[in-house]
Amino acid sequence: MKIHDEIDNYLAADLHSELSDEEQNALHTHLVECADCRQAHQENKIMNKVLEDKFTAEKPDTSFEQR
Amino acid sequence: MMEASEREVYRAAIHGDREAFEMIIRTQSRALFAIAYGILQNREEAEDAVQDALVKAWKSRWRVRDPEKFPAWLCMIARHRARDVFRKRRTVPLSEMPEIPGSETPQTRTIDRDLDSALASLPELQRAAISLRYFEEMDYATIESRLGLTNGSLRGILGRALATMRKQLKPALASEQS
Numbered sequence: 001m002k003i004h005d006e007i008d009n010y011l012a013a014d015l016h017s018e019l020s021d022e023e024q025n026a027l028h029t030h031l032v033e034c035a036d037c038r039q040a041h042q043e044n045k046i047m048n049k050v051l052e053d054k055f056t057a058e059k060p061d062t063s064f065e066q067r
Numbered sequence: 068m069m070e071a072s073e074r075e076v077y078r079a080a081i082h083g084d085r086e087a088f089e090m091i092i093r094t095q096s097r098a099l100f101a102i103a104y105g106i107l108q109n110r111e112e113a114e115d116a117v118q119d120a121l122v123k124a125w126k127s128r129w130r131v132r133d134p135e136k137f138p139a140w141l142c143m144i145a146r147h148r149a150r151d152v153f154r155k156r157r158t159v160p161l162s163e164m165p166e167i168p169g170s171e172t173p174q175t176r177t178i179d180r181d182l183d184s185a186l187a188s189l190p191e192l193q194r195a196a197i198s199l200r201y202f203e204e205m206d207y208a209t210i211e212s213r214l215g216l217t218n219g220s221l222r223g224i225l226g227r228a229l230a231t232m233r234k235q236l237k238p239a240l241a242s243e244q245s
Contacts, residue, residue, distance in 0.1 A: 009226030016200060018207050018222065043233050043240045050182055050243075055201035058110065060100050 003030045007037045014041075015048045069135050077134035088128070092121055095138060098203055098213060099145040105198025106149035106191055107156075108183065116152055120145040142213045146195060153191075178239040185232040193228035196221060 003010055003026055010027050013019045019027065031038050069077070079087035096117060103113035103120075124144050131140050186194060192214070199210045207221045216224070233240065 006226070008230035009222045012226040012229045013207075013222050015229075016207070016225070040230075040233065042244060043237070044229055046240050046243050047182075047229065047233055047236060050178055051197070051201050054179065054182060055198070058104065059202060060097060060110070060114070 003027055004034060004037060007040060011037075011041055011044045015044060074134045077131075077137040081128050081131055081134060081137065083128075088125060091137070091141075095141055096121070098138075098199060098205070099141060101198040101202035102142055102145050102195045102213075103149040104202065105194040105196075106146065106153055108187060108194075112152055112156075113149065116149045117145055120148045123148070139213055139215045143215065146191070146214075150191060178236065178243055181236050181239045182232070185235040188235065189228050189231060193224055193231075196224050197228055200225065 007030075010019065010023065014024065014027055031041055076087045076090055080091050099117045099120060100113055103116040104110065107113050107116065120141070124141055131137050186197065189197070195214060196210055199205050199213065205213070207225075208218075210216075211218060211221045214221075
C-alpha cells in the first residue's frame, strides 16, 4: 500500500520523469488496480499540460541574461 | 559535484572578478528569474527582484566561503528579495492591483485563471520549486541543490504542490477531461 499512501509524490515524479524503472512499474501496476489514483493521475496529466503551457508563454526572452 | 572550471569561475567571482561574476549572471539569471516569478507571478517584479538580488550578491559575495555553495546562495538571495516584494505587495488589496496588460483576454480559459489563483495559494517554497521545474525544466537533484533542500525532499514538495492545485482545480479539470 506504500504507493497508494504516497500517490501524490509518485504522480508528480512520474510526470517529471523522476521515477526509477522499478518505481514506474509499481506505480502503473497500482494505477490499473485503483480507480481513485487513476483519476488523480488523469487530472495531474491535464494540469501538467496547463502548467507547461503557462510557463512556456511566460518564459523570459533570450536577451534577459544580457540585461 | 561542480566541475573544476566552474568552481574556478565561482571562486574568481567571490574574489571580485567582474568578468567571472558576469559569466555567472549569464548562466544563473534564468533560474533566479524562475524562482522570483514563482513567488511573485509577475514578470516585471520578478525581473526587478533578480536585478536587486544580483546587486546584493555582488556586494556581499565575500560571505560565500565555498564556491560550490554559490549557486544555492544566489538562489536564496533571489528568494528573499522576491519574498520582500511579495510581503510589501500583500498590503495592497487585490482589487487595487494594476492589471497587467495582455494578461487577460476574453479567450482566457477558466482553467488558466483558476491555475493562477491555485499557484498563488501555495507556500513560497512550493511555488519556487514549481517554477524551476516548469520554466527551466531542471531535474529534481538540481532544484534541490539550488533551493538548499536535502536529497529526496523535492518529491514530497512537488507532490504536495500538485495535489493541492489538483484539488482546487477539480471542476475545471473535469471540464477539460470531458
